[in-house]
Amino acid sequence: MKKQQNVETFSTLKLANEYETDLKNGLTEKEAKRRLELFGENKLKEKKKKPWFLVFLSQLNDPMIYVLFAAIAVTIGVSTYETVNWLKAGNAFNFLEVGDWPDVIIILAVIIINAIIGTVQELKAQSSLDALKKMSSPESTVIRDGKRQKVKSSELVLGDIVVLEEGDTIGADLRLIESANLKVNESSLTGESMQVEKSSDIIFSEPVGVADRVNMVYMSTPVTYGRGMGIVSGCGMETEIGKIASALDNEQEELTPLQKVLAKLSKGLGIITLIIVLLVLIVDLIWIFVDGKGTNIEAYIEAILSSISLAVAAIPEGLPAVVTIVLAIGVQKMVKANTIVRKLPSVETLGAVSVVCSDKTGTLTQNKMTVVEAYCNGQVVVSSDFKAQKSNEFRFLAKGMSLCSNATVDDGLYGDPTEIALVNFANELSLRKKDLETMSPRIDELPFDSDRKMMTTVHDENGKNIGYTKGALDSILKHTTKILENGKVRSITDDDIKKIYSTNSYFSDKALRVLALAYRITDKPIEDDLIFVGLVAMIDPERPEAKGAVEKFKRAGIATVMITGDHKDTAFAIAKNLGICETKEQCRTGAEVDAMSEDELRECCKSVRVFARVSPENKVQIVKAFKANGNICAMTGDGVNDAPSLKAADIGIAMGITGTDVAKGAADMVLTDDNFASIEKAVEEGRGIFANIKKTIIFLISSNIAEVLAMFFIICLGLPAPLIAIHLLWVNLITDSLPAIALGMDPKALDVLDEKPRDPKKGIFADGGVKLTAGFGVVITVAVLISYFAAGWLNGVFSLGDIKALYEGNADILHQAQTMAFTTLAFCELFHMIGMSNVKKSFIHIFSNKNWMMALAFVVGIGLQFLVIEVPAVRAVFSTANLTGNEWIITAICSVLPLIIHEIVAIGYSICSKKSK
Numbered sequence: 001m002k003k004q005q006n007v008e009t010f011s012t013l014k015l016a017n018e019y020e021t022d023l024k025n026g027l028t029e030k031e032a033k034r035r036l037e038l039f040g041e042n043k044l045k046e047k048k049k050k051p052w053f054l055v056f057l058s059q060l061n062d063p064m065i066y067v068l069f070a071a072i073a074v075t076i077g078v079s080t081y082e083t084v085n086w087l088k089a090g091n092a093f094n095f096l097e098v099g100d101w102p103d104v105i106i107i108l109a110v111i112i113i114n115a116i117i118g119t120v121q122e123l124k125a126q127s128s129l130d131a132l133k134k135m136s137s138p139e140s141t142v143i144r145d146g147k148r149q150k151v152k153s154s155e156l157v158l159g160d161i162v163v164l165e166e167g168d169t170i171g172a173d174l175r176l177i178e179s180a181n182l183k184v185n186e187s188s189l190t191g192e193s194m195q196v197e198k199s200s201d202i203i204f205s206e207p208v209g210v211a212d213r214v215n216m217v218y219m220s221t222p223v224t225y226g227r228g229m230g231i232v233s234g235c236g237m238e239t240e241i242g243k244i245a246s247a248l249d250n251e252q253e254e255l256t257p258l259q260k261v262l263a264k265l266s267k268g269l270g271i272i273t274l275i276i277v278l279l280v281l282i283v284d285l286i287w288i289f290v291d292g293k294g295t296n297i298e299a300y301i302e303a304i305l306s307s308i309s310l311a312v313a314a315i316p317e318g319l320p321a322v323v324t325i326v327l328a329i330g331v332q333k334m335v336k337a338n339t340i341v342r343k344l345p346s347v348e349t350l351g352a353v354s355v356v357c358s359d360k361t362g363t364l365t366q367n368k369m370t371v372v373e374a375y376c377n378g379q380v381v382v383s384s385d386f387k388a389q390k391s392n393e394f395r396f397l398a399k400g401m402s403l404c405s406n407a408t409v410d411d412g413l414y415g416d417p418t419e420i421a422l423v424n425f426a427n428e429l430s431l432r433k434k435d436l437e438t439m440s441p442r443i444d445e446l447p448f449d450s451d452r453k454m455m456t457t458v459h460d461e462n463g464k465n466i467g468y469t470k471g472a473l474d475s476i477l478k479h480t481t482k483i484l485e486n487g488k489v490r491s492i493t494d495d496d497i498k499k500i501y502s503t504n505s506y507f508s509d510k511a512l513r514v515l516a517l518a519y520r521i522t523d524k525p526i527e528d529d530l531i532f533v534g535l536v537a538m539i540d541p542e543r544p545e546a547k548g549a550v551e552k553f554k555r556a557g558i559a560t561v562m563i564t565g566d567h568k569d570t571a572f573a574i575a576k577n578l579g580i581c582e583t584k585e586q587c588r589t590g591a592e593v594d595a596m597s598e599d600e601l602r603e604c605c606k607s608v609r610v611f612a613r614v615s616p617e618n619k620v621q622i623v624k625a626f627k628a629n630g631n632i633c634a635m636t637g638d639g640v641n642d643a644p645s646l647k648a649a650d651i652g653i654a655m656g657i658t659g660t661d662v663a664k665g666a667a668d669m670v671l672t673d674d675n676f677a678s679i680e681k682a683v684e685e686g687r688g689i690f691a692n693i694k695k696t697i698i699f700l701i702s703s704n705i706a707e708v709l710a711m712f713f714i715i716c717l718g719l720p721a722p723l724i725a726i727h728l729l730w731v732n733l734i735t736d737s738l739p740a741i742a743l744g745m746d747p748k749a750l751d752v753l754d755e756k757p758r759d760p761k762k763g764i765f766a767d768g769g770v771k772l773t774a775g776f777g778v779v780i781t782v783a784v785l786i787s788y789f790a791a792g793w794l795n796g797v798f799s800l801g802d803i804k805a806l807y808e809g810n811a812d813i814l815h816q817a818q819t820m821a822f823t824t825l826a827f828c829e830l831f832h833m834i835g836m837s838n839v840k841k842s843f844i845h846i847f848s849n850k851n852w853m854m855a856l857a858f859v860v861g862i863g864l865q866f867l868v869i870e871v872p873a874v875r876a877v878f879s880t881a882n883l884t885g886n887e888w889i890i891t892a893i894c895s896v897l898p899l900i901i902h903e904i905v906a907i908g909y910s911i912c913s914k915k916s917k
Helices: 012-018 029-039 052-058 063-088 101-124 128-135 240-250 257-290 297-314 319-336 346-352 360-364 392-403 417-428 433-439 473-478 494-509 546-555 568-578 590-594 598-604 616-628 640-648 661-666 676-716 725-735 737-744 769-793 800-809 811-836 843-849 852-870 872-878 885-895 897-916
Strands: 139-144 147-152 161-165 173-184 223-234 339-341 355-358 370-376 379-382 442-449 454-461 464-471 480-485 488-491 513-521 530-539 559-563 587-589 610-612 633-637 651-655 669-671
Touching: 012 173, 012 223, 052 101, 063 101, 101 725, 161 173, 173 442, 240 616, 240 640, 257 297, 257 319, 257 676, 319 339, 319 346, 319 676, 319 737, 339 676, 346 651, 346 676, 355 360, 355 616, 360 559, 360 568, 370 392, 370 417, 370 494, 392 417, 392 433, 392 464, 392 480, 392 513, 392 530, 417 433, 417 513, 417 530, 464 473, 473 480, 473 494, 473 513, 473 530, 494 513, 494 530, 530 568, 546 559, 546 568, 546 676, 559 568, 559 616, 568 587, 568 610, 587 590, 590 610, 590 616, 598 616, 610 616, 616 633, 616 640, 633 640, 633 676, 640 651, 640 661, 651 661, 669 676, 676 725, 676 737, 676 769, 676 811, 725 737, 725 811, 725 852, 725 872, 737 811, 737 852, 769 800, 769 811, 769 885, 769 897, 800 811, 811 852, 811 885, 811 897, 843 897, 852 872, 885 897
Parallel strands: 355 559, 355 633, 480 530, 559 610, 587 610, 633 651, 651 669
Antiparallel strands: 139 147, 139 161, 161 223, 173 223, 339 669, 370 379, 370 530, 442 454, 454 464, 464 513, 480 488, 513 530
């Protein structure tokens, strides 16, 4: 036995035959147990989780890490060779003096720390399937062996007869066989805000969509009214929830735009590093033979060490950690914008978003039915004028609607959302239901029936019994003979009826749900000879802040698209009010999406801004179509039905208050205030974070360019290296990292939302990034080279040959030269940091940002550099020397060179800006 397809088209008898069950007595315990053993529990399958050590290893799968491992391997080999020779010579092992063991430890520590950060972040991510599992109802009422009993929902099997009562959470997909005024809230599954009336009597002639199957109910949805009974037609992964689970399970994780940029950067740096290493090795080998050292094995070792040093120089080892820290800082900024980020790279992704696809119910709207207009005394009254209404008829309309309902709002919201809206309508006029029921107690009633489409309650009002009847307009008018107007009851005329229907059409055109109220003096709930009172029109209204957010998105070049399970007219009305669309030509339904090819859907997405009556599968198709058009797509939502599309989007955003655990589990970030406007603030933060990351990367790479160029230039000249490996590691990991973090904490530009979304195809160095990176790289290179040669000049040596002889013959002077080059490089980065905060403005204006971290980084950077020069124990590790007064002056002048160039560039920008105006 297996789940049957299209059971909404089956008769009750066919259902019983297909599932081999007794409609009256249900399955036997023995048969239920057999089916449970055969098909398994009514649970959702979990995707096998990756062990932590595999997660850790996956963090090492990066080209930049490969190069570092290669550098470690070669360094270990060379250091081992040197250590063996050292020990053979009878010397005691010295960790600091023999080989480059500190370099090995430092590089390895960087790799491990970055891998740990990535592993912790990934393991903290919530599991969407765990959330889906939690949504399953713990218990269900079934009929087995002719007896009603409670069983765990996980033990439900195909063919079980399940009893449904108000308040139950449905434990499996059921085809109804009985129903009495049954209503189910399916908003989390279908996106439709209205309660769905269910009927077992309806049999469809052909298959219909999930949202239209009124003879079926689904796992995890709550019964809000009435009662019913159904046959289990789907369990576990075969339920509609299970299909969503499968979609989540099968959806592949995609790299964020930032991750793609960094991956591309890593590959590029890896290739460049290998090329540089080979070139330097070739140049060194040439110099070995030119200098007649072809038989000197030490010369070859030095050549290999120079190559390793250059590899270290080419790779910004601190970049992964710095980017992670900058993103973490962004996460804290997002918290202030009421946004919790589950995945760090998502912080930046928002800055690239060009399309925001949003669910309607609970996201753009309040997910709370509200009376927004009413008709009474021949006039339409809007909600803003409700409290000002003094007519008895208007208050009588509100009073009758409230009394003729089963909802309460005084001690929490209980009841049908439509009836809750009616009670709140009366509350606005200070007609609280608790007081009304005290003064007019209910003495009889006729419950709502889907055939009659009316409900009647009878109340004792000071000894006079009055019956209030509310329901669909057509049903009310069929039983109406009189009308209440301006304090008088008179016979209803054709003109009255025409005007009432005209008003109803006016409300319907605005996608409002309309209910009519009538009454009669009676002791029993009789629904004939009624007196018409008026109409109320309600809707799930848009969030007041959503319209402003949509407008800001437009100015920022971001399109807002509504994707909902609700009806087309309702969706269009809300979308038009919010400014998302203008005409119905910009709306499509799920059925129309199903009929389109992938290419047609992609073309459709270029102009359509509302997709209504869609399935979860449709939502995923639409999101993927927008992405295929080259957009960075964000998807917002709160229901189970939104989960697959949240995961398929470049960035999924779930509602924190009304959102289901499933939606939160599938999302990249969660809005703690359920405020659509918070997305706009988050986009603003995302753009600011990307700008900071771009500044940070340009800052770091320009430093590495300077290191590589300085090393390569000096090696080509046959001179000793200006920087050794540990100098380069120090600059890359310490001196560079603090300023980079400071740049990552820069406040965002005030006009960041006035720009169009950046092209995701453009790299980090687009729009002038290459010129900035290369330009400042050359400037810092020049500064380092001047400092390096200055040690020779101060000793009266000026020609290259004499400088080479001096440095090779005098280790102390070489250490002076290397220390000056090392210190200049470190200090250059600190001044370069100040300029990189804003390349278009003078550094004087930059301090108005009040970025305390920048000042701290500058002071700490200076202090740490003095530490490695002045403290003997540390100086021994770094092979540095004390600098004289003249050497400090030259170093200081060279160090400030990047800031001088920055000021020249800023003046150029200022002049160009004035000319353009």
